[in-house]
Amino acid sequence: MAAPLLELHGISKRFGQVVVADDLSLDVQPGDALGIVGPNGAGKTSLFGIVSGDLTPDTGQVRLGGNPITHLDAAARSRLGIGRTYQVPRPFEGMTVFENALIAAQQGGATRGRASHQLAADVLADTGILAEANRPAGQLGLLQRKRLELARALATRPRLLLLDEVAGGLTDPEVAQLVAIVQRARASGAAIIWIEHVVRALVAVVDRLVCLAGGRIIGDGVPSVVLANPAVREVFLGTEATAESFAAAGLVAGAGS
Amino acid sequence: MTTSTAALDRPATGARVRVTRSRRPRPFLGLVALAAVAVLAAMPALVGAGITAKLVDGFILLTLASMWNLLAGYAGLVSVGQQTFIGLGSYVVLVLAQWGLQPYLALPLAAVVCAALALPVSWLLFRLRGGYFAIATWVVADAVLLVVSHFPSLGGGTGAILPGIAGIAPLTRLAWTYWSALAVAVAALGVTYLLLRGRLGLVLTAVRDDEIGARSVGARVGWAKRIVFLVAAAGCGAAGGLLILSQLNVQAPSVFSVEWSAKMIFVTIIGGIGTLEGPIVGTIVFVLLQELLAGFGAWYFIALGTVAVVIALWSPRGLWGFVADRVHLRPFPIGYWLWVDDDTGAGAGRAEKGVE
Ligand SMILES: Nc1ncnc2c1ncn2[C@@H]1O[C@H](COP(=O)(O)OP(=O)(O)OP(=O)(O)O)[C@@H](O)[C@H]1O
Numbered sequence A: 001m002a003a004p005l006l007e008l009h010g011i012s013k014r015f016g017q018v019v020v021a022d023d024l025s026l027d028v029q030p031g032d033a034l035g036i037v038g039p040n041g042a043g044k045t046s047l048f049g050i051v052s053g054d055l056t057p058d059t060g061q062v063r064l065g066g067n068p069i070t071h072l073d074a075a076a077r078s079r080l081g082i083g084r085t086y087q088v089p090r091p092f093e094g095m096t097v098f099e100n101a102l103i104a105a106q107q108g109g110a111t112r113g114r115a116s117h118q119l120a121a122d123v124l125a126d127t128g129i130l131a132e133a134n135r136p137a138g139q140l141g142l143l144q145r146k147r148l149e150l151a152r153a154l155a156t157r158p159r160l161l162l163l164d165e166v167a168g169g170l171t172d173p174e175v176a177q178l179v180a181i182v183q184r185a186r187a188s189g190a191a192i193i194w195i196e197h198v199v200r201a202l203v204a205v206v207d208r209l210v211c212l213a214g215g216r217i218i219g220d221g222v223p224s225v226v227l228a229n230p231a232v233r234e235v236f237l238g239t240e241a242t243a244e245s246f247a248a249a250g251l252v253a254g255a256g257s
Numbered sequence B: 001m002t003t004s005t006a007a008l009d010r011p012a013t014g015a016r017v018r019v020t021r022s023r024r025p026r027p028f029l030g031l032v033a034l035a036a037v038a039v040l041a042a043m044p045a046l047v048g049a050g051i052t053a054k055l056v057d058g059f060i061l062l063t064l065a066s067m068w069n070l071l072a073g074y075a076g077l078v079s080v081g082q083q084t085f086i087g088l089g090s091y092v093v094l095v096l097a098q099w100g101l102q103p104y105l106a107l108p109l110a111a112v113v114c115a116a117l118a119l120p121v122s123w124l125l126f127r128l129r130g131g132y133f134a135i136a137t138w139v140v141a142d143a144v145l146l147v148v149s150h151f152p153s154l155g156g157g158t159g160a161i162l163p164g165i166a167g168i169a170p171l172t173r174l175a176w177t178y179w180s181a182l183a184v185a186v187a188a189l190g191v192t193y194l195l196l197r198g199r200l201g202l203v204l205t206a207v208r209d210d211e212i213g214a215r216s217v218g219a220r221v222g223w224a225k226r227i228v229f230l231v232a233a234a235g236c237g238a239a240g241g242l243l244i245l246s247q248l249n250v251q252a253p254s255v256f257s258v259e260w261s262a263k264m265i266f267v268t269i270i271g272g273i274g275t276l277e278g279p280i281v282g283t284i285v286f287v288l289l290q291e292l293l294a295g296f297g298a299w300y301f302i303a304l305g306t307v308a309v310v311i312a313l314w315s316p317r318g319l320w321g322f323v324a325d326r327v328h329l330r331p332f333p334i335g336y337w338l339w340v341d342d343d344t345g346a347g348a349g350r351a352e353k354g355v356e
């Protein structure tokens, strides 16, 4: 059997007293769609940082397609096919929307000239912001920033797409549009890891759910099973709107099984 | 289909896209630039020696500011030690002239030597970030000053006279120096323009806006920074070479002075950091201010400082930023403008809202 697309082995990371990853191991297969949930401060974004190269783990190893990449920087990992979005969108504000996508297409996506123009335009069309192509990215509102964040990650032509709360703060129809974009990305062959508090959006796309708390995996498996897990329900108790989103997610998951 | 915008929101599989480097075609841009250079080249014949000498200083300043703008405005390398390469450039011309090379021919070599020396310097400096990097660039400049001052053949700390130039008539010499300075300034702007217009330019612009974001989309940021550092060393080295050619002697404490950094920072900030045009505007304003305030002694520095503070507070992106926000004026087409031919066959139509 081929090596998993992504392997995390014994990853630990702490910021002073705060443990964000505690001897954490995880495998993701090519084409997988994996959701990550967990309370605020669980270490979800930090885990993305460790995979994308923004953070160096204290111990442990990251492999992509069987090759160790722990020592590679974020740019090298992007070129190897790891694309990520940031929880707080960070567009290049002084560049146009098109230029934002273009640099991703040229650098991470390794395209040149006309091919890079076409790729950049295609991801903007796919994410629904082609009409804003020539606007300075600094002028965009939240929804459009989130779309641009997605477009930029897609323009690097990722094998593994890391989505950090792309649906947060959006209305239901907006979330539905984003879900459609992510589903298209998945259909094109990319594996997806998606961190999301909006569990409803998540279970519409993913077929595997991981629950993180205190830098540890406390649940991993089919979404409906993980969400029914008492340990998982425990860490969610008291967090906002959890009961509601669980109910909605449970309905969706139940209908599917 | 109701509007072309709705059509644009669909996945553009098959949609024909076209990219131009500015919103409107600029067929005469090259000609305008050429004419400007031609007029400037004729200046020594049109104006007196005093003005010609001042223009030389202006070109040196423009070169320095353009290089500092690349470093700090784009690559995030806030150097306060570019005088390292100004000084080295001066001394390369001196040494080559002492060896018998015609000083004007030594000028391009000063740029090359400085770029070559910048490589090992970058290995040292690039380990440091932010404020530490800035301080270290200054430390390097002072260290090089100490080393240079130790060589009696270089005039020690007191200075050395440029040989091989005494035979040339003063006015001829001034004209040659002027044309050299013009050539260096045009080359500095030209290289900056080409650098920013190419693939690397997109990377540098992204680094200007967000370095972490640039890395996350695969940009080799370290590589881009190193290239900028070498280019800036070459430009500052050439400027240093011009200094000794215009002054006919060199004094180590003066060419390695941190005042040069203060000047290039000042010019870049008032003109507009992170824009290609900023250093040009800044240089013109600086030279004019210098002329206006020359008679006021110490007040000159106070007035200059006040102007800088006022401009920095009132328009953080300098005078050019203030202008560019109000009129869509882009003399240097380095951006990308996307045109999508919609499938009604109506030709290139693009939503252009929000640009001006
Ligand atoms: N660079 C850093 N320096 C210090 N502490 C950090 C740093 N990054 C994250 N932390 C801390 O680590 C913990 C985990 O942060 P992380 O962003 O990974 O959580 P998260 O699961 O993504 O949370 P959220 O749901 O709020 O986005 C938090 O307590 C955070 O304050």
Ligand SMILES: [Mg+2]
Residues within 6 Å of the ligand: A044, A045, A046, A087, A164
């Ligand atoms: Mg987070």
